Amino acid sequence: GFIRIGSDPYMHPLSLELGLEMASQFGGKSYLPNGDGTVSVINGNTSLKGYWNAFVPGGKDITDGENYKNAEGNQLGSWMMRLNLEKDLWKAGLYVDKFFEDHSAMFQLDYDGYGSGEEWQVKKKRRYVLYDFKDWMIGFDLNMKYGTWLRNIVVEYIYTKYQSGPIYHDHTTTIPDHIGGTDNYYNHNIYPGWQHWGQVMGNPLFRSPIYNQNGSIFVQDNRFMAFHLGFDGRPSDNTRYRVLATYQEGLGTYGSPYNDLRHNISFLVEGEYKFTRSLLRNWSVKGGYAMDFGGILGNNYGFQLTIAKRGSFSL
Incomplete structure (x- = not known):
């Protein structure tokens, strides 16, 4: 659900957008390996209540x-x-993405007033724990509507190292403090994480x-911190380019941390030329070169060449 507070940008150039987006993996059948070589089969809830809980x-x-x-499923x-902020010649945006995997990061607040001993599950005090506002993505983009060599700029910062803290997840009979830490982003103990055919969905900086x-x-x-910079331009009506660059430093996960801090740099340089003469009108050629180097993704490089025809073929 999203809401936009604003009006015609030519009359009121300032506007605000607020929203909550949620997703869930639920139901299905999961196979969990045991230490003795056997496999446990977990059947997810596929009843009407299971859909409601999703x-x-x-x-x-x-x-x-x-x-x-x-909460049931991978939430x-x-x-x-x-x-x-939009003006006649340019428009800009400042945006924040506060991601979460459970209530500790969703509301930044947790109840922490349980008793001890036989009353370890009884709420005894008005006591709460407030989590730090650390994990989020902050971005800024600028569009110069009539720019040539420089048309769009995007700068982003993302931090995911906190994950509600490096501590136990729930209180016990001997530990009354309830802390919802080690959220372990994009991983789950039943479902195969937030990935599809080995590719993470949503944010490629999660390895x-x-x-x-x-x-x-x-x-x-x-658990990482990263900076991203992207910009593009249209030097002429039939040429354009874009450059993307990302710097990342990662720690692994709380459960399986790296021995040392690892770094990674990724970049892409891409250019496109559109033909305007009658014989090749609506044809274009685009080339791009990209690289990763560092200890997170390893050293990779690739080149892409695209030849495209827009419109219909006149035979």
């Missing part, structure tokens, strides 16, 4: 037990905000399982 998070997974009830989402050497579908680097 839409409005609730219930619990089969593996949760009675004492620790988490994740984002709070989003964007502030726009995709397709890079794993051991064949697992585990996101091995979800």
Whole structure:
């Protein structure tokens, strides 16, 4: 759900966009390997209640037990905000993406007033824990409507190292403090994480399982900090280019941290030329070169050449 507060940009150049986006993996059949070589089969809830718990998070997974009830399925989402300012010659936006995987990062607040001993599950005090506002993406974009050599600029910063803190997830009979830490972004104990055929969905800076050497579908680097810069231009009516560059430093995960801080740099340079003469009208050629180098994705490089025809063929 999203809401936009604003009017005609020519009369009121300032506008605000607010929204909440959520997604869920649920149901299905999961196969969990055991230490003795056997496999446990987990059947997800496919009843009408299971669909409801996917839409409005609730219930619990089969593996949760009675004492620790988490929302059913693999739940994740984002709070989003964007502030726009539009003028005759340019428009700019400042945006924030506050992502989360459970209530500790969704509301930044958790109840922490349980008793001890036999009353370890009883709410005894008015006590709450406030989590730090650390994990989010902050971006700025600028569009110069009639720019030539420089048309669009995007700058982004993302931080995912906190994950509600490096501590146990729930209180116990001996530890009354309830902290919802180690959220382990994009990974789940039942479902195969937020990925499809080895490629992470949503944000490519979470290291995709397709890079794993051991064949697992585990996101091995979800604690990182990164900066991204992108810009493009149209020097003439029939030429354009774009440049994308990203710097990233990763720590692995809380459960499987890297021995040392790892770095990665990725960039793309791309150019396109559209033919305007009658014989080749509506034809274009585009070339791009990209590289990764560092300890997260390894050293990779590639070149892409695209020849395109827009419109219909006149035979």
